[in-house]
Amino acid sequence: MLLSALLMSVGINSCLCVLLFxxxxxxRKQPRNYEVFLPRRLANGTYKRRRNKVARYIPSLKWIWKSWRPTEKELMxxxxxxxxxxMRMITFSLKVFLFAGIIGVFVLLPVNCFGDQLTVIDYADWSANSLDLFSVANLKVRSQWLWVHFGAIYLVTVFVCCLLYFEFRxxxxxxxxxxxxxxxxxxxxxxxxxxxxxxxxxxVSDTVDRFFGENHSSTYFSHVVIHRTSKLRSVVDKAKKLYKEVKHKKPVKKTPMRFFSRKDNTEGHYESVLQEMEQNIRLGQAEVSAPGKEVRAAFVSFKSRYGAATALHMPQSINPTYWLTEPAPEPHDVHWPFFSxxxxQKWLAxxxxxxxxxxxxxxxxVPVVLVQGLTNLPALEFMFPFLSLILSMKVVSQIITGYLPSLILQTSLKxxxxxxEFLSSIQGHICHSDIQKSACNKVIWFTIWNVFFATVFSGSAFYKLSVILDPKQIPLKLAVAVPAQASFxxxxxxxxxxxxxxxxxxxVVPFMVSYIKRSFEPSDENEFVVPPMRYHRDTPRVLFFGLLGITYFFLAPLILPFILLYFILAYIIYRNQVYMTHIFYSFSFLRALELRTQLCFAMQFMNVYAPKFDTGGMFWPMIHYTMIFSLVLMQAxxxxxxxxxxxxxxxxxLVPLPVxxxxxxxxxxxxxxxIFTDYPAEVLTxxxxxxxxxxxxxxFYNNLVSAYKDPALLPLRFSGSGSRNDSLTSPLLSFSEV
Incomplete structure (x- = not known):
């Protein structure tokens, strides 16, 4: 790829970024868009509506300065x-690539530029130079300048490992x-x-009560037996959906012409349908709760945390296949379809x-091969000769080779x-947080294999299975194939x-959906959804860019400024304050960065996303292992x-370095x-x-008795006996615990 094609891609995306900003x-200042850009603050009642109509149409960056106020405690x-x-994952990446960027841009990049393995750089026409001239490929065989890269590899490895240790701790x-x-x-x-x-x-209930009453008499408190409620849950979901539809319908005004209209019966029709569905739900609850309909599983609660931990890690029976124990998730985090x-079915799933x-x-x-075909312009002209005239246009060729391949790959990854997430949901996890962690792990390795390795392999002779199966040849082939894809x-x-x-x-998508919905139905300021944070989507993306930066920092240092700018954008958008630490760094610029990071916080966490669950930081080991893999890959x-x-x-x-x-x-x-697996005994006691x-x-103990009751088994209360005029504005169904 020529430098001009890269500049074309940078120009297009820079314009898009400025436009979106x-x-x-x-x-975000328009009241009708609050539910899109500020749903969480609206739900918490912490956002005041603007009265100055003129200021609403003037772009400003005040939201950036306001995002610097909260503390890490408030984020917690x-x-x-x-x-x-x-947030710390992004700050960690910023520190790594600020350090690697200084070495790469000010040390490695000049060394690569002054090499003459490929050709001499044309300083008169910079845009006509190939990006390979800025990579390590421009250094001759046995060049003594390669020792600079050797030292940089060791230095960055030690630095990243030190940061990983401090972050893990x-x-x-x-x-x-x-x-x-x-x-x-x-x-x-x-x-x-x-x-x-x-x-x-x-x-099952009597068996559980008798067993734990005898074997854990001093700590056993209560239990909740689990039932199969998949069919019942679908009926409850339909009732909730129908209630929302009825609630958003406007009541018909009574006029002489409409007094005898058939539309007036709509309210009574929906009310009768809801009554019938409620009756069916009650019958279903009675049927599911009947003896013999239980799942041979239960949530067992204890009087103390230490008592629960003791029962969790101690074998309960002589037969190791009975009374299997595992940690209970948060009550609202339980994935109830798992038990049905x-x-x-679980094994086949x-x-x-x-x-x-x-x-x-x-x-x-398929999209990977298509992308590689677009990056190779001569091959594209050979396969499609009728496009030669169009491809000969400089602007078109720059867009096709510099911008279009990444756009296709980006769209395919959506x-x-x-x-x-869907595949993880049917895999047999008992809680939504485990589904998210499993999906996150799948997306990480899918992205690494299909975006990184598949792209590298498809652009080289690495298709040969004999090469792949020969471990001795893998570092050599990677050393040839990976630098060749630096420009892409x-x-x-x-x-x-x-x-x-x-x-x-x-x-973009929530904004468009909100705009379309407002066009066809009236909006209700009190009815909006606060979205949860999708860790399985955002975490792999951040980690993959970290892998690219670590892998290419010595091969093609030109990538480092772009990756650093990406993390700065993520830093501004996602965070407000993250870092309050007592770790000492011997680098003065890192201390300065640390002081700056104390001022930033996640805009999206405070304004948009609400946590659906909390794993207690269980995503960090996944982040740590991915960074270790990136280091080993770079070293290989x-x-x-x-x-x-x-x-x-x-x-x-270099051989001892991966070891x-x-x-x-x-x-x-x-x-x-x-510490991430179990809490120590001294902490529990x-x-x-x-x-x-x-x-x-x-x-708390009173609420603990019914905390793990299946939501599908909670009683329903029908309250549609109000006047005819307000029957559609008052709740017809309400779900409450006993």
Missing amino acids: ILYSVL ESSGLDGVVF YIALKRIEHFYSSKPKPEQFTILVRNIPSSDGSS ASFM KILVVFACLLLTILFL VVPPTM FIAYVVTTGWTDTLTELFR IAIGLFALKKMELATYL FTLLFNEFCRKRFMP KRDKEDRNDPTMPE
């Missing part, structure tokens, strides 16, 4: 530890701190028990998910996160990174590159992962002692 600054309270982890300590500061939660006192053995003449599926992921991986090769990934960062981040700010490519450049000593000196990186990862895993003097604990 201006549109957001204006449209509003978005949980998962929100803090997401900080998140682990923050997890304990979050546990201490949080109020008592049902999931802290509850476990899920499965494979409850059948007992003659006893129901049989063992065979897992196999189906594996084949579906493989099929999706194969199908995704379907991956929701698809992986630079354009990919600009197109996907910059524009996607601004699209996240502008919320470096070993192959130095072998190709005939730098035998440098090659041998040390993996040993460091193993140290972090054994040092910090136990300390909280239990504090609860003894808590006056709110009796009320």
